Amino acid sequence: GAVVSQHPSRVICKSGTSVKIECRSLDFQATTMFWYRQFPKQSLMLMATSNEGSKATYEQGVEKDKFLINHASLTLSTLTVTSAHPEDSSFYICSARAPLGLGETQYFGPGTRLLVL
Amino acid sequence: QKEVEQDPGPLSVPEGAIVSLNCTYSNSAFQYFMWYRQYSRKGPELLMYTYSSGNKEDGRFTAQVDKSSKYISLFIRDSQPSDSATYLCAMKSGTGGGADGLTFGKGTHLIIQP
Numbered sequence: 001g002a003v004v005s006q007h008p009s010r011v012i013c014k015s016g017t018s019v020k021i022e023c024r025s026l027d028f029q030a031t032t033m034f035w036y037r038q039f040p041k042q043s044l045m046l047m048a049t050s051n052e053g054s055k056a057t058y059e060q061g062v063e064k065d066k067f068l069i070n071h072a073s074l075t076l077s078t079l080t081v082t083s084a085h086p087e088d089s090s091f092y093i094c095s096a097r098a099p100l101g102l103g104e105t106q107y108f109g110p111g112t113r114l115l116v117l
Numbered sequence: 118q119k120e121v122e123q124d125p126g127p128l129s130v131p132e133g134a135i136v137s138l139n140c141t142y143s144n145s146a147f148q149y150f151m152w153y154r155q156y157s158r159k160g161p162e163l164l165m166y167t168y169s170s171g172n173k174e175d176g177r178f179t180a181q182v183d184k185s186s187k188y189i190s191l192f193i194r195d196s197q198p199s200d201s202a203t204y205l206c207a208m209k210s211g212t213g214g215g216a217d218g219l220t221f222g223k224g225t226h227l228i229i230q231p
Contacts (some may be wrong), residue, residue: 006160034218041125043205044161046218059218093160095219105151106219108160 002028002098006109013084014117021079021112023094029074030096034106035067038091050077084116120144123206123222131230136193140206140222143187147208147220150182152191155203155224164204165191196229203227 003026013019023033031052036044048069049057056069068080077096081088091113095106123140130136138152149168153161165180167173173180179192189208193200203224 004160043221043223044219046220049218091158105149105163105166107163108153110160111158113158 002096002107004094004096004107004109006094006112008112009110010113010115012115012117015085016083019081019084019114021081021092021094021114023077023079023096023109025075025096025107028096028098030077030098031074032097033071033077034095034097035069035077035079036093036095038093038111044093047079081114084114086116089114089116120220121206121208121222124225125223127226127228129228129230130196132196132198134196134229136191136196136200136227136229138191138193138204138206138225138227140189141187142189142208142220144208144210144220145184145187146210149209150180150189151207151219152178152180153205153207155205157203161205198229198231201227201229 005024005026007022011019033050035047037047038044046059047062050069050071052071052074058064066082071077091111093108093111095108097106121140121142152165154164155161165178167180167182170182170184177194181190203226205224206222207219209219
């Protein structure tokens with residue numbers, strides 16, 4: 001099956017600092033990765049679509065200068081939350097679109113819990 | 118009206134019962150339908166993936182899609198306490214390009230009582 005990892009699994013930071021979250025597809029190449037955010041008892045909300053070698057596509061209402069996305073290779077996408085504030089505290093989950101042979105659906109990482117103090 | 122509606126529950130059933138989980142949606146462009154299971158503080162795990170209308174069975178799980186009614190279901194037979202989790206339906210309109218992001222339901226919290 002397709003495995004997606006995320007690092008770190010949990011991070012606590014002070015308000016105003018920047019936090020980088022890594023998303024890796026371990027056993028397949030993903031030209032497209034996605035970043036979601038999930039608040040407690042809420043559904044996953046798509047933040048942006050990350051395409052290898054090109055700029056990310058952000059959903060309406062998501063600040064691209066605050067949530068920097070880099071998809072440097074076919075197995076790695078990073079999300080950097082710049083100048084984090086307490087309202088950015090959430091569960092961030094990435095997914096990678098599997099190739100046709102694996103059903104061309106999305107496989108999710110285990111998530112990163114961010115707490116901004 | 119939200120694009121995808123899903124009853125958040127909790128839904129509590131005794132062990133061994135058949136569980137029925139459902140979602141309705143409003144966007145007729147959706148063609149791909151998925152069910153994910155999410156344990157607390159974990160990422161979603163893909164359970165079922167179906168395209169267009171019809172049924173699909175995998176072990177104890179059966180997914181049904183009725184595009185004419187914009188209604189999808191997940192059935193779990195012989196439910197186990199380990200099935201206790203939040204079940205999220207998800208759907209998308211096409212493959213590739215900007216339509217690839219999934220639209221999720223809120224998730225139904227399922228509790229299987231031993």
